[in-house]
Amino acid sequence: xxxxxxxxxxxxxxxxxxxxxxxxxxxxxxxxxxxxxxxxxxxxxxxxxxxxxxxxxxxxxxxxxxxxxxxxxxxxxxxxxxxxxxxxxxxxxxxxxxxxxxxxxxxxxxxxxxxxxxxxxxxxxxxxxxxxxxxxxxxxxxxxxxxxxxxxxxxxxxxxxxxxxxxxxxxxxxxxxxxxxxxxxxxxxxxxxxxxxxxxxxxxxxxxxxxxxxxxxxxxxxxxxxxxxxxxxxxxxxxxxxxxxxxxxxxxxxxxxxxxxxxxxxxxxxxxxxxxxxxxxxxxxxxxxxxxxxxxxxxxxxxxxxxxxxxxxxxxxxxxxxxxxxxxxxxxxxxxxxxxxxxxxxxxxxxxxxxxxxxxxxxxxxxxxxxxxxxxxxxxxxxxxxxxxxxxxxxxxxxxxxxxxxxxxxxxxxxxxxxxxxxxxxxxxxxxxxxxxxxxxxxxxxxxxxxxxxxxxxxxxxxxx
Amino acid sequence: xxxxxxxxxxxxxxxxxxxxxxxxxxxxxxxxxxxxxxxxxxxxxxxxxxxxxxxxxxxxxxxxxxxxxxxxxxxxxxxxxxxxxxxxxxxxxxxxxxxxxxxxxxxxx
Numbered sequence: 213x214x215x216x217x218x219x220x221x222x223x224x225x226x227x228x229x230x231x232x233x234x235x236x237x238x239x240x241x242x243x244x245x246x247x248x249x250x251x252x253x254x255x256x257x258x259x260x261x262x263x264x265x266x267x268x269x270x271x272x273x274x275x276x277x278x279x280x281x282x283x284x285x286x287x288x289x290x291x292x293x294x295x296x297x298x299x300x301x302x303x304x305x306x307x308x309x310x311x312x313x314x315x316x317x318x319x320x321x322x323x324x325x326x327x328x329x330x331x332x333x334x335x336x337x338x339x340x341x342x343x344x345x346x347x348x349x350x351x352x353x354x355x356x357x358x359x360x361x362x363x364x365x366x367x368x369x370x371x372x373x374x375x376x377x378x379x380x381x382x383x384x385x386x387x388x389x390x391x392x393x394x395x396x397x398x399x400x401x402x403x404x405x406x407x408x409x410x411x412x413x414x415x416x417x418x419x420x421x422x423x424x425x426x427x428x429x430x431x432x433x434x435x436x437x438x439x440x441x442x443x444x445x446x447x448x449x450x451x452x453x454x455x456x457x458x459x460x461x462x463x464x465x466x467x468x469x470x471x472x473x474x475x476x477x478x479x480x481x482x483x484x485x486x487x488x489x490x491x492x493x494x495x496x497x498x499x500x501x502x503x504x505x506x507x508x509x510x511x512x513x514x515x516x517x518x519x520x521x522x523x524x525x526x527x528x529x530x531x532x533x534x535x536x537x538x539x540x541x542x543x544x545x546x547x548x549x550x551x552x553x554x555x556x557x558x559x560x561x562x563x564x565x566x567x568x569x570x571x572x573x574x575x576x577x578x579x580x581x582x583x584x585x586x587x588x589x590x591x592x593x594x595x596x597x598x599x600x601x602x603x604x605x606x607x608x609x610x611x612x613x614x615x616x617x618x619x620x621x622x623x624x625x626x627x628x629x630x631x632x633x634x635x636x637x638x639x640x641x642x643x644x645x646x647x648x649x650x651x652x653x654x655x656x657x658x659x660x661x662x663x664x665x666x667x668x669x670x671x672x673x674x675x676x677x
Numbered sequence: 678x679x680x681x682x683x684x685x686x687x688x689x690x691x692x693x694x695x696x697x698x699x700x701x702x703x704x705x706x707x708x709x710x711x712x713x714x715x716x717x718x719x720x721x722x723x724x725x726x727x728x729x730x731x732x733x734x735x736x737x738x739x740x741x742x743x744x745x746x747x748x749x750x751x752x753x754x755x756x757x758x759x760x761x762x763x764x765x766x767x768x769x770x771x772x773x774x775x776x777x778x779x780x781x782x783x784x785x786x
Contacts, residue, residue, distance in 0.1 A: 291704045314707070318720055
């Protein structure tokens, strides 16, 4: 009988891993194989066994078999009563049935130097690189937030990944600080003739658990968000591509190991293969997605042709269900010449709703009215301030064709809002504490129409408070 | 170079070098050290492997024979100097100890 168990150890938890494996053996569970998270145990008669974990720079998950040096190392260990079990990244695990075996690493100074050699590479070289990448990623998130807060904040997966990157950054910094502190205390202890200390395993395990919970929460949230989206039939396979690439990469790594390909070549080939699989799968999905979206839009829309000065133009009329229409405001319109288009995106902290009721008949000289609105809702005011400033800046640059934006107290009073601005033309910006309305229309709104808009778009100032 | 890296030798380094005064196969060094120290010092296989590698790099020992994975080593002149330097250091320590305790004993009398 076999069982797989989640094990959350850190690279330098040598003593803790050894003690844990000995305890498992006493319960009748013998370690067979290690993995990134899951370790496999097989059931045997409970026995007292000693385990030990040592760093070996030649050990690798990609290696087809032990190198000459590793074999020599194992010969030495065998002569001292230690049998090789398996490797865990750059660490090798040995077991001994002897009552009091000579420790594999009997000199604490040499043991510390060996461990430090591995830790320097893994923690201070590899993790530092990941930290730099996370900081670059966060800088790009910051840039996106400043440029387009609505696009950034209403994108659930992007927000989830931001939080996840932040958690990973905290975790990596914790590991780096913890390792540096461990090394300092180990060095002091060894110089004083003592043994390398174990480190705070409980805290390390707690941090690793926290990281796992955060990752699971981010994945579940992204899944939940994607399932709510209209384009989930494209997004879900995109998420599957990552799993597919990881799964195929794992299989290829095993296959190359069996065929005796060197560790370095195996690593490079697996990375190239995974990149190619992701590139091919995502290209196919994008192509399929675009053609599917076009097909769906064509299926749910009507072509509309306008002739102006002898030129014929064809537009698409959409038939989405808008929360507010010109008809709601009391206007009688010919629905056949209007397009009703709705776009929505939201996350737990921000939402954006865009509604457009346009008529292309105006291009043919017919007198029509248009109505266009965007409602932003945010948990905090900064994104709304940025959107307002961006709108003002954009309109003020068009001063040569309109007077520019001005704050209008009368509009704010009419809308029961905190503040209001007008561009002097057909656009206005209405600001509530946690909500912002950008309205674009040709019609001169009366008090009762404003009331209808507030109700239909849920802009009630009192309710907002 | 070797002197910079191994300013002082640990007990296990000392005995490994001492064991290589005569040509010896890597695996057998563990047993020889145990015999030489009357069972007091035991060298672990990992420590032995690492130290042999470092001693080789520093030119303190050299490989004499290689039969498959079975390799034999012997101390070099550099290694012997290091060993003798360590002995002199230990003797100085012992002499210091004796001198101080002798003086203390005389004062007490």
